[in-house]
Amino acid sequence: MQTDNLELKKLVYLYLMNYAKSQPDMAIMAVNTFVKDCEDPNPLIRALAVRTMGCIRVDKITEYLCEPLRKCLKDEDPYVRKTAAVCVAKLHDINAQLVEDQGFLDTLKDLISDSNPMVVANAVAALSEIAESHPSSNLLDLNPQSINKLLTALNECTEWGQIFILDCLANYMPKDDREAQSICERVTPRLSHANSAVVLSAVKVLMKFMEMLSKDLDYYGTLLKKLAPPLVTLLSAEPELQYVALRNINLIVQKRPEILKHEMKVFFVKYNDPIYVKLEKLDIMIRLASQANIAQVLAELKEYATEVDVDFVRKAVRAIGRCAIKVEQSAERCVSTLLDLIQTKVNYVVQEAIVVIKDIFRKYPNKYESVIATLCENLDSLDEPEARAAMIWIVGEYAERIDNADELLESFLEGFHDESTQVQLQLLTAIVKLFLKKPTETQELVQQVLSLATQDSDNPDLRDRGYIYWRLLSTDPVAAKEVVLAEKPLISEETDLIEPTLLDELICHIGTLASVYHKPPGAFVEGGRGVVHKSLPPRTGSSESAESPDTAPAGVPAADQPSVIPTQGDLLGDLLNLDLGPPVSGPPVATSSVQMGAVDLLGGGLDSLMGGGSGGFAPAPGTAVPSNTGAPLGSGLGDLFDLTGGVGTLSGSYVAPKTVWLPAMKAKGLEISGTFSRQVGSISMDLVLTNKALQVMSDFAIQFNRNSFGLAPAAPLQVHAPLAPNQSVEISLPLNTVGSVMKMDPLNNLQVAVKNNIDVFYFSTLYPLHILFVEDGKMERQMFLATWKDIPNENETQFQIKDCSLNADSVSSKLQGSNIFTIAKRNVEGQDMLYQSLKLTNGIWVLAELRIQPSNPSFTLSLKCRAPEVSQYVYQAYETILKN
């Protein structure tokens, strides 16, 4: 090892790396040489030594590594420094605690401002790798200065370094659109890099920051234009690169179709492309298909349908169908193309064509029935369940126009038990349809199928459907007709789009494995560690609006971010018991003649719901909250016009800006944000429901779990029209305080369940206590003094309100707006003392002494209350009101 021959040294080191693990005691003898080599005059040897030491995964050696590593991190030679930076990451992998204890992380952070770009790049790479195992730590805490350093280093470091820096930049959240634009400008030259990974990372940064730029900006248009050529260039590279590029382009096309709308031709398939490239290209072609280019696309697709590869041919045929559904004007041409393909009589082409023609019928009913005859000719060649099911569906749907529909269906019925479930279900429905359309001739047939489905089948789905039809038909054939032959909703244009929220997340992960799999990283990264949820920055119109609290960057986690309650939990027992039928007032009325088990369920749920509201209830033992919850029922509303109390503040109490309570990710596309307000004596919950899913949402209902102050909705949640995708609705839900009481921790925690046609979602939020301060909370002076004395001193709590620059008068008028009443004001030794009182909806009085020193921005608040648990929350309310 002590040889001067570099090659020999390298080979010995290589040997050590491989065999140290099996003979740790022998390896430890090498430590001295390593330490000595770390001080060699030749930087190459210093770097080699520190590099090799990091690769020896033996604990005993690791301890000795720290000192040389520290020296190398501060080495005068950048080559050594950059090697040492990587070594920190190696060490972290072996012993994370050691790295933290030795303060290497801070040294590494300092290296981000190193003068040598290569060192910066390696430091960033090492930090990113370490950060991945510590998702919570803000190792890469970026600010405009460090961003500037990174951007400078970006121009000068190696291609690999550029990838690390760009990936790191993508995690930064610019503070306004101007900053975003300037970063974009400096990243754009990377689009012309020869290394495709650099290009794709640059695309990621641009796609993300573009979100913040206003669409009217000239620069926005320029940027869009600049993005197309590099993406296309990626497609001329090796097939493996093409594949990854295509997966990412698939995302980009969904997010911003305008970028590549003129580049359709580059996605045309060459016959010797690998199959994985072919399938991806096809997918993107359909996404880009529009009225302008549909002729070209169809000609291509038709060409592909005669290729050799069966999978590819099938997908091409399917693609023709999708074009028909997507571009209405082309539907006719697509259908005739499909008919041409059916004429070829190639078995799998015919079957695939029939499946897509079914979809075309579902999109354009009563338009292309003329082709049915051709389809029927091919009935015998169908051997795949999906194609058979499709054909049966067509026959059933258009039974009245097919003369021999009964014969056709009967022929299928012969081998009923050998068919797959899909075909059986379809056949059952089709025959029932046929019966309803031609009742006279097909009675026998329908009886046969019903008995086959209900008596001879083991499949519960099939049996249930059989029974439903049977009862429908025997009870009320007219109703049956209405149900079975009801008009069906048209199928939507694109059924395979990625959910917008997922798409946004994936856009943040362009160029990563997540973008190749089209799954969020959490769905597949090992052990779920290291997953930081990323979101696109919100668009800011101008820098002014960016400063207002409403548009605070979404990525910054708010301190009091509401937590979403997991679906299973003990606490939720109550919530789950309350069935979430729409809370209609009055007993449920069974309107349907169809006997459904669901009605009972609903009724039961509502009974317990009503019972909870009207019946008396005992407070949970051990709570200090008095149980006279019923009392303030009137008081809250009684003083409707009496609230001014001498001061002309009609504005109501302070309302916090809306925060997101339920992110769309966790609620199948429903996003709920909201806040609480108190206006003229009534409490309301102001909600914004946003539909970020692809389907319409309806049947909304809301329910609260029992909570500390008995908050409950005073009216059902009324969303008048169904909520279309990407639409939001603002609702002010009046609340009362007559609900069941249960002490929560924290006291102001409110657990909410919201239901819609999709599912039931649970979340919890904290409400500010001042919405519970009632308007008649002003105490008589004498009463105040007596009560103050009466409450034992141990119930007194002191708080500091920091950084509040108001004077005593403005404080008292501000607080009055939120029903905190000033009873007296004294001036003691230059300090203003305010004596205040407030009353909660459940009758608890809170007395306060607020000490204000003119020179000191910190106030001292002393609170006295018989239920000292509330003090802390009252203090929070004070702070919120005074600071806003």
Place this chain on the structure above:
Amino acid sequence: MIHSLFLINCSGDIFLEKHWKSVVSQSVCDYFFEAQEKAIDVENVPPVISTPHHYLISIYRDKIFFVSVIQTEVPPLFVIEFLHRVADTFQDYFGECSETAIKDNVVIVYELLEEMLDNGFPLATESNILKELIKPPTILRSVVNSITGSSNVGDTLPTGQLSNIPWRRAGVKYTNNEAYFDVIEEIDAIIDKSGSTVFAEIQGVIDSCIKLSGMPDLSLSFMNPRLLDDVSFHPCIRFKRWESERVLSFIPPDGNFRLISYRVSSQNLVAIPVYVKHMISFKENSSSGRFDVTIGPKQNMGKTVEGVVMTVHMPKAVLNMSLSATQGSYTFDPVTKVLTWDVGKITPQKLPNLKGIVNLQSGAPKPEENPSLNIQFKIQQLAISGLKVNRLDMYGEKYKPFKGVKYITKAGKFQVRT
């Protein structure tokens, strides 16, 4: 980051493995073999495979699979680019990237892999730097080494790696200072049955061979730089200068490298130099068919089209072909069903033609698919896009270099549908 690398040959033997972090068992490759089996054709193995604990990202180059194992979220393009770089380096060092070459030079291979990646982070990937660290093997050197006992490993610090121009090594000296540029354009095109162009674009590159002493600062200008609107640059090119003046200004690496690659896609700029007349038909129920193909020159700017080769993947049902060619020779491989016709030069006076009978498997149905014709050709001294180098200036050094520019047009993925 990149955890391990396995090199696998076509018969499925793992003949080299390298681990940069802890050792990953070879058994992880079983997932790869599984995917390979499913894909049937070697080219169709998906490049990204997920396994319960790792991800396998692979490339297929020169009959070798480079399979890398990664454990965390790493940009796949980064891995693929790196693997191609490894293959390029082997090619550069050993003249070919084959199993035998790698096995013969296994020590150098390990040394290279060790230099190229440290703990999964790329370290030195520029061939200039690598060659300074590890000298490529030559017959002369191996003889000298075996006598003197010296080694292939340089003992100097790769100074270039630390400077702001990491791609160039310092202290370059030549007696003959030369700079050559090859403008190579490949035409990718799809021509449909009737002979009209469905899609065509030019993929161009400028490959350079620079042997200049010292630190030359070059600037290369074009007669018609407007042609280049979609360009990827070697890192040495100053982007600002290109943006403002459309001049390529750079300090070149030493030796061979790709200066820029570009794409010309507007169809009216892409001339199609050859046309193909074809007649391939299979008769119903007669187990034979006819084959008749003629190739002729089209817009070739007065230059000769040479090196013409046509390959056709015939349908599976084809048993044999008995054809006669007026020019060149043809072969038909009954196993892979590939027909190759080596035409050579096209002379406009006598157009090359290949025609004859196709024998089909008896009893098999008439093949549905239409085989595509894949054409290769070359045109010397012509850049089909019309790109022309105007001048090359050198700053920073006193001597006068010898300069040369060569143009060549080739067929890229040039396909004619029938």
